[in-house]
Amino acid sequence: MKAEDVQGDLTEVLFTREEIEAKIAELAAAVDADYRGRDVLLVGVLKGAVMVMADLCRALKGQYPMDWMAVSSYGSGTKSSGVVRILKDLDTDLSGRDVLIVEDIIDSGLTLSWLRANLQSRRAASVEICALLRKPEAAKTAIDVRYVGWDIPNEFVVGYGLDYAEKYRNLDCIATLAPHVYE
């Protein structure tokens, strides 16, 4: 789906499909430079990170096994509840493993700070984070993020995996959602 297919619902396209592709290639080069040749597990966070993971892993040159978790802190709205629930856990034993969490967005930071602590408690050797988007003004907790695509303003965004009430995930760009859609 393209921006013109849901134009009235969006206020601005922040990043086009081409810009996202170029950014993913940059992130992949940085990850390869640090990790290629090591046994690193990519952990994708469902469902938002599906697109990032699908494109990032194909842009990587090394071998990177992957696993998935589903956690939820947003319910169906635009505000984080701060309460994180595991909806689907990893299949992989993390003890002694280097882990790279792949995420679409860091908003309040509550999901990832909880998730990183959770994975560290499973005796992972290291847990780093790669996130395509981050909202610095929305941060409710400080997180050390090794790879970030873009810092964005504190507005609700959709597309490229990011949803509002399960819609817009299949938009090929990233755009701000018009307030009339969720108010």
Ligand SMILES: O=P(O)(O)OC[C@H]1O[C@H](OP(=O)(O)OP(=O)(O)O)[C@H](O)[C@@H]1O
């Ligand atoms: O920094 P935070 O404020 O915690 O927000 C970030 C989290 O919110 C979104 O997930 P969501 O719970 O909406 O689930 P989804 O990935 O299935 O869309 C997103 O994918 C992150 O996991």
Ligand code: HPA
């Ligand atoms: O801006 C956002 N858009 C979609 N999902 C999200 N989850 C946290 N922040 C966002």
